[in-house]
Every structure is written in structure tokens, then in C-alpha cells.
Amino acid sequence: MxxxxxxxxxxxxxxxxxxxxxxxxxxxxxxxxxxxxxxxAKNQAFRYVTQYPPRGYIFDRKGKLLVYNDAAYDLMVLPKQVKDIDTMELCRILDIDRQSFIHRMKKAIEKPNSPRKPSIFEKQISAETYAALQEKLYRLKGFYVQSRTLRKYPFPIAAHLLGYVGEVDKTITDANLYYKEGDYIGISGMEKSYEEELRGKKGVRIMMVDVHNREKGSYMNGIYDTLSVPGEGLTCTLDRDLQIYGEQLLQNKIGSVVAIEPSTGEILALVTSPSYDPNLLVGRARSKNYAKLALDTLAVPLFNRALMATYPPGSTFKLIDALIAQNEGVLSPETSYPCARGYPPLGGKPKCHPHFSPIALYESISHSCNSYYSYVFKSIIDNKKYHSTVEGFEAWRNYALSFGIGRKLNSDLPNELRGSLPTVNYYNKVFGKGAWKSSTIISLGIGQAELGITPLQNANAVTIIANRGYYYIPHIVKAINNNPNDPKLKRFKEKHYTLVTDTTYFNNVIRGMAFTVENGTAASVKIKDIPTCAKTGTAQNPHGKDHSVFVAFAPKDNPKIAVAVLVENAGFGSTWAAPIASLMIEKYIRGYITRPDMEKRMLEGNLIKNVIKEQTKEQNTD
Amino acid sequence: MPISSRNTKQIFANVDLITIGLYLLLVLIGWGNIYAAVYNEDHQNIFDISQKYGKQMLWIVTALVIAIIILIIDAEFYTAFAFPIYAIAILSLLLVLAVGKEVKGSKSWIYFGNTGVQPAEFAKFTVGLALAKFLSRMNIKMTDLSTKIYSGIIIVLPMLIIIMQHETGVALVFSAYIFVLYREGLSGNFLLLGVSAIILFIVSLLFNKYYVITGLGVLALIAFLLVKKKRNTILIIIVSFILTGGIVFGTDYAFQKLEGYQKTRINVFLGKETDKNKTGYNVNQAKIAIGSGGFLGKGYLEGTQTKFDFVPEQDTDFIFCTVGEEWGFVGSTAIIMLFVTLIIRIIFMAERQRSSFSRIYGYGVASIFFFHLMINVGMTIGLAPVIGIPLPFFSYGGSSLWSFTILLFVFIKLDSNRLLVFR
Structure with missing residues (x-):
């Protein structure tokens, strides 16, 4: 047992x-x-705090600040951790009502958000609210503050060029894994084209939190953290002072100014008017202000005319005709044609203004003879060496393309337009195959009809002339992180030649451009001691008063600046566009203005009233 | 009376060094573990007595003093005074019920200044002594009904008082003494009966009671068809059916009589309720903490779940979570093995006693440790319902450390005199 x-x-x-x-x-x-x-365990004891890098600053060509950052704070919520909080208190601090609180919580929980993922509860709270909040934060389980940066502009200039930053939307987060909801991305201008450089690299800090949502320091002393990499600084090609001056000159006018340094292709100023203060499109007020700007259909301040508006180049195109014709061997400085206040073979059409006749190459430029360039255009198209109008036209068209007309220049600015350069097919469609000849399309020769180019393309064309035959792609960034040889900028270091190969032809045209300022159509804007070469133009506007066009560069030898100015509904090129271009040149080269009267007239000139009056009239009659 | 060196030698002669070694190992690991569980960067000194780990050190030192005193006292003392000690325990339990302070709904603490003592903890070893004293009498046979009744009273009496103190968890510990009775000759059917009662209890909570009754009826029918149709067997079948049916209905009734939190705990354990905020939360957090430890754990003091208060009671009832989180699978199985080794060692020692008293007491010690281990670790890994009892030597607290020390060292003392026969 x-x-x-x-x-x-x-x-x-x-x-x-x-x-x-x-x-x-x-x-x-x-x-x-x-x-x-x-x-x-990770979800509850760790908080993955995204470290947003500061966006890169943007400086002008002389290192003056154009864009910097300002601190902002986002209140984040992790719905799964929200427990026993004093809703009233939170609502009071944020100045929202209960309804709004419930709405936001719902939004944070529902798809595409999730109770396990942090969502933004309140964007960009002010420093005062942040201070008030910080005291109570330990009691608001599931809430925490994330610091962010907002763009800030010391001068309200170059809004279109710099562009703006906004929150990513679903299409972006779906397409690019780098972006998470709540991130910012460059939406336009340089912010868009240099997004990858400017944004830097986000980091993650793993914080340990206790059950009361209090941060208890970084996990394993931060060995698993990834540091954020600040965005790279950009050195812009803009000259801040010139940009400011250009914007002042264009105030109360509709139009644009593009200034390029010919020896580099660097854009010195890119003005479009009307514009807006870039500080308006920052932070919480952005969408409200954006809507306001977008609704302004009369001034259209969000429209970047310098890149996106196409105008007939008008008489400024005669320069290119003259170059093509010389290269084709159908024009020399001695070639002269008659003018009878118009083009005689077609009964005085296109019309011309009164001047002596016959007229030779230099004077044809300085006096902008329409008849002369109708002859020149005809001689190019009907050149014996081509067997048909079509062939001659194709030849002309290829020359025009080589000057950057009718195609994108591939600059580093988004939304560049191609403009319009008609094709054989187009004319075949309009007039019928074989039913058109040089006389049918004669107004192309004086830069009218179907021809449409952007102010940037026009400025680039002048640059080519200033350089006697080549250009660098116009661009807005000079250096990335102080490195001018960044691979991304490599394509701006390459010379592009046109089909016009002999510099003599360019010098002939330049001589005519110099005459223009000496005693021609732009004699009124002669600058003392700065030999300037220019061409006036008038772009026909079927909707109202013609647009005033002017292209110029200076000095004649070793040019420092090439400018294209277009002022809408301002009549002849010499009245508004020429003085503005001339002042820009003087400002840039001399640094100060010797013609205060002209400056005063330009600064005070208000053309926008007329435009709006006309547009309203047109809208009413439509 | 001064203790001479020769006397000292005699006092410590024959003490089981393996057990003492296991004890010291567990106590020291436990101390380090409490330090980790409530680790606080502002108070890094493990000897800082303003912190729990500092206090635990004091409890350990005093426990060692108590252990030495127990070893010094003559072994005969425990046999001679087994019943008086038991009586004192019962009286103090009653005293607490009368004058004790109510803490968190239970009335089981007596305070001396700031220090609270829980007599229920100490009652455990007195039951062991009394049971040993009673069962080691000459001519006591476990098979006798009277023996069963008297042993039952010795065990159940403190249980009842403790239940009245609202310390159901502590009271349940005493049921571990069934192993002692089993070793002393109680029919194995009682163990099976206990297990089947628990299973029946769970089944009748999980399923509709009428289905369960029907199931039992089917079982009875099958049994009826299989066995030889004698009067006795038929009677047994009928009686068992009525008894089990009674348990099913009784369970239902008794369950309704339980307190809300007890019902919730049981329901959470059975998976009928997902109370993510209280009981369910605790168990879930405990599992998360242990699970996050992985194979080797996060490293000492690197635990996040326990240290940052996600696991409630992380220094007392849920202390095992810290082991699991910081030392991983390797560490937690090592601790379980240490405990199993200790318990088996005690059983082995109990079996080598010449005196029944020492053997019975030894089995009591093993049973108590086993029950604590099974329930405490079981609840943190979701294999046992949440019953608030400490893990011996690991959970923070003086009362529990002292009571386990006394429990164990009385046996070590008895074992050191294993050649004697106590009456």
C-alpha cells in the first residue's frame, strides 16, 4: 500500500x-x-515621428535670398491611442466646435486614413496656439505635434517663377511612394521642376511612448532613426533687383518681360503681369487665396504670360527672316526693295508706314519695312533651288525651328509652351493641296498670321542674335547647393547652333538693330554710352488694340543682356515695350537710371484699365 | 543563549544546498527583474529605498533573516506547535476581517504604520503544518471518510474566511492541497473529479446548458449500452448523470452569484467577451509584451511594453511579462525550468523523509509553488484566467516574499532533520 x-x-x-x-x-x-x-508592441510603444527636412532655400544670382522657411506646427492624431481626452479643452484651444471635432476624428479614422496611422488634425497651428497646446498635450492621449516648415518670401516677387508648394493629393501618393498623406510638394514653377533637390529627404525618429502618451526618449538611443536631409539650396539665375524693377515697370500693365544673359542662357528676369504676392499661396490661407486668384478672370494673375502666352512676334520676326534669307543666298546688305506704303505685288498688302523707298537691309530693320520683308519672305519660299512652294516653306520652317520657334526650348521651367509654327499639312488643309503659294502666306514674313511665340522664345531668339548664332537653353537655376556643375545643370552648358551658320549674317542684322536705336523706330529709347541693338514690333490683336513688342540686347559687343518685352493692348512697340526694355537694360548694366522722366512715365502708366474696359465690352457683346 | 560555532555547524548541518541555491537564484533574478519592470532613469540606483526595487532589497534582507531564524529554531517546534500556529493564523484572518483596512475592495491587510501585512499569505504554510500534523497521526487513513472531512475542514476554513475578505484568488491557492491529500492516499478519482468538474464548468459556461445536459444524456446512454447491466453500474450512471446535470445548473447559478469583475475575467478567459479596456486589456497587453520579446528578448532594461506601463501590475501579478519581454523565449523558459526544478526537488526531498509529517508538509510546499506558477504564468500567456496571485520570489512585495520564504525554509529545516521521526 x-x-x-x-x-x-x-x-x-x-x-x-x-x-x-x-x-x-x-x-x-x-x-x-x-x-x-x-x-x-511596436504600434503602441513606438511613435514613428516623421522628420520633415527644411525645404531648400532659393537665392538670386548674387546670393540674395528669394525664398526661405518659417516654422509651423501640425497637430497630429493617432485615433487608436485617443483615450479619455478632454474634448472641450481641445476644442477651446483650437477654437473649433464639437461638430468639427467629431468630423475631423471621423476623417482620421475612415479610409484612406486609419485609426492606426497618424493623421493631421489641425494644420499649421500658430505659435501661440502651439504654446497653449503644449501645456495640455500630456493629457491629450493620442495627440502630438509635428513641426513643419512653410515657405516665406522676403519680397513679393517672381511668384510664377518660384512657384508654390502644396499638400500632396491621392494621385501623387499613389504614383510616388516617397510621398505620404500630409506631405508637401512643389506644384508649380521652380518648386515643381526642382522638387527633388528642394524637398530633401524625410527622416524618421522612433520615439518610445508610455501608456500615457508621454514621450520617453528615443528608441535604442536613436540607432534605428534615419536623419532627415535638408533640401538643397538653389542659386537662381535671377537678379533680384532687376526682377523687382521689371515688376515695378509692368505694374498696372498686362504683359511680360524676359531678360537673358546671352553668354550663359541664364534668365535674369522673368516678369509677368498681373502677378500676385507669393506669400498668399502659403499655409492655411493657400486654398482660399488660390480660389480668389483663380476666379479673377479679367486679370488672370495665375497665368504666366512669359511662358504660356503666345503672341504673333510681329516685326521682331523680320530679324530672323533677314538671317534666313542671307544664309539662303537671296539677301545681302545691298539688296533693296521698293515700298509703296505696302507690298506692291499684292496691291499694297501687307500695309506699311510712310518712309523712303527703295530701302536696303539695315534701314529695312531700323524702319521696319513690311514690304521689304514680304519680298524677303517670297525670295526664301520661291528660291530657285527649291522645286516647289512646299519645299521652300519647309526650308524656311526648319530655320525657324532652329531659332527655337514653334518648339519647346526644354528649359527648367514647367508649363513652357510650344507656340505655333504652321506646317505644310496645316496649309494643305486650309487652302487645299497645291493651292497655296508664297503670296498666300505672305504675312508670315512679317511675323503675323498663324505665327505664335512666347515671350521666352522671343527673348531666346534675340539671345541667338546677340551671340551671333547660338544659344544656351534658357534656364533659371545657376547652381544646386552652390555647385554650378551639378549633373542636372549639364544640359544648360551646351551651345545650340541655328541653321544660319555665318556670323557675318548676324553682324549685318545687328547693324540694322543698332540703327533702330540710333535713328530708327526705337530712337526715343537710346541709352547714353550703352550701345543697344533692338527691334520694335507690333503684334496684331484681333480682340482689340495691338500688343506692343520689343526685343533688344546691349552692349552691341560682348552683350550682357538680351530682353524681350510684350505689353498687351499697348499699340506700337516703341510706345511702351521699348522704354521698358531700355530701362531694364540700363538698370542692369549701369545700375541706375539716367532718364527719370521716362522711368516715371513707365512706372505710372496704367494700361490695365483700358484692357479691362475692352474685355468687359467684348464679353458683353459676345 | 549565545550560539557557538559548533552549534552553528549543527544548525546548518544537512540543509539542502541545492534548494537554498535555487531559492537565492530566483530571489536575486526576481529583484533584478523588479528593477527592470519599474526602471526609472531618475532613480538608477538599485539600492534606492524610495523605489520599489530598493524596498524589495529590504524585503530580501529581512527574508534572509527570517530564513536563518527558521533554521535556528528546533525542528520539533514546528511539529509541536503546528495546531497552535494554525489557530493563530485563523484568528488573525478573522481579526483582519473585523478591523482590517479595505484596499481596492478587499479587506485583507493589516497595517503597522506604513507597512501592510497580509495574513492570508501566511495562512498557506500554517495549513501545511496543520495538515501534516493531522495526517501524520497514527492510524490515520486517507480512505476514511472522517479523515477526508477533517482534512477538508483544515483546508477550507481559511479559504472561506479569505473569500469573505474578497481575496478569492488567494483563497483558490489552498485548493492546491488536494495534491497532498492525493499523495497521502486520496483516491485518484477525486483528482479526475476535480478536473472534470472544471471542464464541465467551462463547458457549461461556453454553451447553452440544455445542449450540455443533452450531451451528458447521450454520454450516459452510451455508457448504459456499453457496460454490463448490473444494478450497481446502472446506479452509478444515473447518479453521475444527475450529479453532472446538477453541476451544469449549479454553475449557471453560481456564475450569476459571482461579482461582475469575476464574471468578466472568466468570460475573457473563455473568449466570450473581449473586454479590451480592463481584464481583456491586461491579458492582451501581457501577451503583447511577452510576444514582443522574441527569441532572445529585447535585452535587460530595454523592454518598452512593461516599463512604459502598457502592462498593468507589471511589478506584481504581471511580473512575468518583463521576463518574457526582456529575456525572450530563452529567458522565460529558463525561469519556468528553474521553478519546475525547484518543485521537483522539493517533491524529491519530501519523499526522502522518514517522518510522514515532513513529507506531507513538503508536498504542501510543492503544491503551493506549483499552483502559483501555473496560475500566475498561465494568466500572462492566456492559458489561465486572471487570478491575482503573485509569482513566488518575483512579484514585488514583502508579505509574499516572506510567506514563500517561511513556507520553504520550514521545510528545509524539517529536511535537515530527515533522519528523525516527528510525531
Whole structure:
């Protein structure tokens, strides 16, 4: 009996060992197999705080600040952790009502958000609100503050060029894994084209939090953290002072100014008017202000005319005709044509203004003779070496393309337009195959009809002339992170030649352009001691008063600046566009203005009233 | 009476060094673990007695003093005074019920100044002594009904008082003494009966009671068809059916009588309720903490779940979570193995006693440790319902450390005199 009972020790030991083994198996399962528990642990004890890098600053060509950053704070919420909070208190600090609180919480929980992922509860809270909030934050389980940066502009200039930054939307987050909801991205201008350089690289800091949502320091002393990399600074090609001056000159006018440094292709100023203060499209007020600007259909301040508006180049195109014709061997400085206040072969059409006749190349430029360039255009198209109008036209067209007309220049600014350069097919469609000849399309020769170029393309064309035959792609960034040889800028270091190869032809045209300022159509804007070469133009406007066009560069030798100016509804090129271009040149080269009267007239001139009056009239009659 | 060096030698002669070694190991690991569980960068000194780990150090030192005193006292003392000690324990339990302070809904603490003592903890070893004293009498047979009744009273009496103190968890510990009775000759059917009662209890909570009754009826029918149709067997089948049916209905009734939190704990354990905020939260957090430990753990003091208060009671009832989180599978199984080794060692020692008293007491010690281990670790890994009892030597607190020390060292003392026969 007793020995039998003693055997029971084995049963009891067995039970003990059995429980021990069962528990070890259970631990094996929990600790080595069930991964969801580890995930849960991370989710509750870690807070992955995104470290937003400061966006890169933008400086002008002389290192003056154009864009910098301002601190802002986002209040984040992690709905799963929100527990027993004082809703009233939070609402009071943020100045929102209960309804709004519930709405925001719902939004944070529902798809595409998730209770396990942090969402922005309140964007860009002010410093005061942040201070008030920080005191209470420890009681607001599930809420925390994330610091962000906002763009800030010391001068309200170059809004279109610099562009703006906005929050990513779903299409972006779906397409690019780098972006997460709540991130910012460059939406237009340089902010868009240099997004990758400017944005830097986000980092993650793993913070440990306790059950009360209090941060308990960084996990493992931060060895798993990734540091954010600040965005790279951009050195812009703009000259801040010139840009400011250009914007002042264009105030109360509709139009644009593009100034390029010919020796580099760097854009010195890119003015479009009407414009807006870039500070308006920052932060919380952005969408409201954007809507306001977008609704302004009369001034259209969001429209970047310098890149996106196409106008007939008008007489400024005659320069290119003259170059093509010389290269084709159908024009020399001695070539002269008659003018009878118009083009005689077609009964005085296109019309011309009164001047002596016949007229030779230099004077044809300085006096902008329409008849002369109708002859020139005809001589190019009907050149004996081509067997048909079509062939001659194709030749002319290819020359025009080589001057950057009718195609994108591939600059570093988004939304550049191609403009319009008609094709053979187009004319075949309009007039019928073989049913058109040089006289049908004669007004192309004086830069009218279907021809449409942007102010940037026009400025680039002048640059080519200033350089006697080549250009660098016009661009807005000079250096990335102070490195002018950044690979992304490599394509701006390459010379592009036109089909016109002989510099003599360019010098002939330049001579005519110099005459223009000496005693021609732009004699009124001659600048003392700065030999300037220019061409006036008038772009026909079927909707109202013609647009005033002017292209120029200076000095004649070793040009420092090439400018194209277009002022809408301002009549002849010499009245508004020429003085503005001339003042820009003087400002840039001399640094100050010697003609205060002209400056005053330009600064005070208000053309926008007329335009709006006309547009309203037109809209009413439509 | 000064203790001479020769006497000292005699006092410590024959003490089981393996057990003492295991004890010291567990106590020291436990201390380090409490330090990790409540680790606080502002108070990094483990000896800082303003912190729990500092206090635990004091409890350990005093526990060692108590252990030495127990070893010094003559072994005969425990046999001679087994019943008086038991009586004192019962009286103090009643005293607490009368004058004790109510803390968190239970009335089980007596305060001496700032220090609270929980007599229920100490009652455990007195039951062991009393049971040993009673069962080691000459001509006591476990098979006798009277023996069963008297042993039952010795065990159940403190349980009842403790239940009245609203410390159901502590009271349940006493049921571990069934192993002692089993070793002393109680029919194995009682163990099976206990296990089947628990299973039946769970089943009747999980399923509709009428389905369960139907199931039992089917079982009875099958049994009826299989066995030889004798009067006795048929009677047994009928009686068992009525009894089990009674348990099913009784369970339902008893369950309704339980307190809300107890119902919730049981329901959470059975997976019928997902109370993510209270009980369910605790168990879930405990599992998360242990699970996140992985194979080797996060490293000492690197735990995040326990240290940052996600796991409630992380220094007392849920202390095992810190082990699991910081030491991983390797560490937690090592601790379980240490405990299993200790318990088996105690059983082994109990079996080598010449005196029944020492053997019975030894089994009591093993049973108590086993029950604590099973329930405490079980609840943190979701294999046992949440019953608030400490993990021996690991959970923070003086009362529990002292009571386990006394429990164990009385046996070590008895074992050191294993050649004697106590009456």
C-alpha cells in the first residue's frame, strides 16, 4: 500500500512537468511564431515621428535670398491611442466646435486614413496656439505635434517663377511612394521642376511612448532613426533687383518681360503681369487665396504670360527672316526693295508706314519695312533651288525651328509652351493641296498670321542674335547647393547652333538693330554710352488694340543682356515695350537710371484699365 | 543563549544546498527583474529605498533573516506547535476581517504604520503544518471518510474566511492541497473529479446548458449500452448523470452569484467577451509584451511594453511579462525550468523523509509553488484566467516574499532533520 502511494510522486511530478512543457510550447508560439504581437508592441510603444527636412532655400544670382522657411506646427492624431481626452479643452484651444471635432476624428479614422496611422488634425497651428497646446498635450492621449516648415518670401516677387508648394493629393501618393498623406510638394514653377533637390529627404525618429502618451526618449538611443536631409539650396539665375524693377515697370500693365544673359542662357528676369504676392499661396490661407486668384478672370494673375502666352512676334520676326534669307543666298546688305506704303505685288498688302523707298537691309530693320520683308519672305519660299512652294516653306520652317520657334526650348521651367509654327499639312488643309503659294502666306514674313511665340522664345531668339548664332537653353537655376556643375545643370552648358551658320549674317542684322536705336523706330529709347541693338514690333490683336513688342540686347559687343518685352493692348512697340526694355537694360548694366522722366512715365502708366474696359465690352457683346 | 560555532555547524548541518541555491537564484533574478519592470532613469540606483526595487532589497534582507531564524529554531517546534500556529493564523484572518483596512475592495491587510501585512499569505504554510500534523497521526487513513472531512475542514476554513475578505484568488491557492491529500492516499478519482468538474464548468459556461445536459444524456446512454447491466453500474450512471446535470445548473447559478469583475475575467478567459479596456486589456497587453520579446528578448532594461506601463501590475501579478519581454523565449523558459526544478526537488526531498509529517508538509510546499506558477504564468500567456496571485520570489512585495520564504525554509529545516521521526 505504502509503496503504491509512493509511486504517486511520479504522477504529481508528471503533472508539474506537463504544465511546464505546455507553458514552454505556449511561449514558443507567442514569442517565435505569432508576429502580430510584435507588431502590436511596436504600434503602441513606438511613435514613428516623421522628420520633415527644411525645404531648400532659393537665392538670386548674387546670393540674395528669394525664398526661405518659417516654422509651423501640425497637430497630429493617432485615433487608436485617443483615450479619455478632454474634448472641450481641445476644442477651446483650437477654437473649433464639437461638430468639427467629431468630423475631423471621423476623417482620421475612415479610409484612406486609419485609426492606426497618424493623421493631421489641425494644420499649421500658430505659435501661440502651439504654446497653449503644449501645456495640455500630456493629457491629450493620442495627440502630438509635428513641426513643419512653410515657405516665406522676403519680397513679393517672381511668384510664377518660384512657384508654390502644396499638400500632396491621392494621385501623387499613389504614383510616388516617397510621398505620404500630409506631405508637401512643389506644384508649380521652380518648386515643381526642382522638387527633388528642394524637398530633401524625410527622416524618421522612433520615439518610445508610455501608456500615457508621454514621450520617453528615443528608441535604442536613436540607432534605428534615419536623419532627415535638408533640401538643397538653389542659386537662381535671377537678379533680384532687376526682377523687382521689371515688376515695378509692368505694374498696372498686362504683359511680360524676359531678360537673358546671352553668354550663359541664364534668365535674369522673368516678369509677368498681373502677378500676385507669393506669400498668399502659403499655409492655411493657400486654398482660399488660390480660389480668389483663380476666379479673377479679367486679370488672370495665375497665368504666366512669359511662358504660356503666345503672341504673333510681329516685326521682331523680320530679324530672323533677314538671317534666313542671307544664309539662303537671296539677301545681302545691298539688296533693296521698293515700298509703296505696302507690298506692291499684292496691291499694297501687307500695309506699311510712310518712309523712303527703295530701302536696303539695315534701314529695312531700323524702319521696319513690311514690304521689304514680304519680298524677303517670297525670295526664301520661291528660291530657285527649291522645286516647289512646299519645299521652300519647309526650308524656311526648319530655320525657324532652329531659332527655337514653334518648339519647346526644354528649359527648367514647367508649363513652357510650344507656340505655333504652321506646317505644310496645316496649309494643305486650309487652302487645299497645291493651292497655296508664297503670296498666300505672305504675312508670315512679317511675323503675323498663324505665327505664335512666347515671350521666352522671343527673348531666346534675340539671345541667338546677340551671340551671333547660338544659344544656351534658357534656364533659371545657376547652381544646386552652390555647385554650378551639378549633373542636372549639364544640359544648360551646351551651345545650340541655328541653321544660319555665318556670323557675318548676324553682324549685318545687328547693324540694322543698332540703327533702330540710333535713328530708327526705337530712337526715343537710346541709352547714353550703352550701345543697344533692338527691334520694335507690333503684334496684331484681333480682340482689340495691338500688343506692343520689343526685343533688344546691349552692349552691341560682348552683350550682357538680351530682353524681350510684350505689353498687351499697348499699340506700337516703341510706345511702351521699348522704354521698358531700355530701362531694364540700363538698370542692369549701369545700375541706375539716367532718364527719370521716362522711368516715371513707365512706372505710372496704367494700361490695365483700358484692357479691362475692352474685355468687359467684348464679353458683353459676345 | 549565545550560539557557538559548533552549534552553528549543527544548525546548518544537512540543509539542502541545492534548494537554498535555487531559492537565492530566483530571489536575486526576481529583484533584478523588479528593477527592470519599474526602471526609472531618475532613480538608477538599485539600492534606492524610495523605489520599489530598493524596498524589495529590504524585503530580501529581512527574508534572509527570517530564513536563518527558521533554521535556528528546533525542528520539533514546528511539529509541536503546528495546531497552535494554525489557530493563530485563523484568528488573525478573522481579526483582519473585523478591523482590517479595505484596499481596492478587499479587506485583507493589516497595517503597522506604513507597512501592510497580509495574513492570508501566511495562512498557506500554517495549513501545511496543520495538515501534516493531522495526517501524520497514527492510524490515520486517507480512505476514511472522517479523515477526508477533517482534512477538508483544515483546508477550507481559511479559504472561506479569505473569500469573505474578497481575496478569492488567494483563497483558490489552498485548493492546491488536494495534491497532498492525493499523495497521502486520496483516491485518484477525486483528482479526475476535480478536473472534470472544471471542464464541465467551462463547458457549461461556453454553451447553452440544455445542449450540455443533452450531451451528458447521450454520454450516459452510451455508457448504459456499453457496460454490463448490473444494478450497481446502472446506479452509478444515473447518479453521475444527475450529479453532472446538477453541476451544469449549479454553475449557471453560481456564475450569476459571482461579482461582475469575476464574471468578466472568466468570460475573457473563455473568449466570450473581449473586454479590451480592463481584464481583456491586461491579458492582451501581457501577451503583447511577452510576444514582443522574441527569441532572445529585447535585452535587460530595454523592454518598452512593461516599463512604459502598457502592462498593468507589471511589478506584481504581471511580473512575468518583463521576463518574457526582456529575456525572450530563452529567458522565460529558463525561469519556468528553474521553478519546475525547484518543485521537483522539493517533491524529491519530501519523499526522502522518514517522518510522514515532513513529507506531507513538503508536498504542501510543492503544491503551493506549483499552483502559483501555473496560475500566475498561465494568466500572462492566456492559458489561465486572471487570478491575482503573485509569482513566488518575483512579484514585488514583502508579505509574499516572506510567506514563500517561511513556507520553504520550514521545510528545509524539517529536511535537515530527515533522519528523525516527528510525531
Amino acid at each position: 505504502n509503496s503504491q502511494l509512493a509511486d504517486r510522486k511520479f504522477i504529481i511530478m508528471g503533472i508539474v512537468a506537463f504544465i511546464g512543457i505546455v507553458y514552454m510550447f505556449r511561449l514558443f508560439y507567442l514569442q517565435l511564431i505569432d508576429d502580430s504581437l510584435k507588431l502590436d
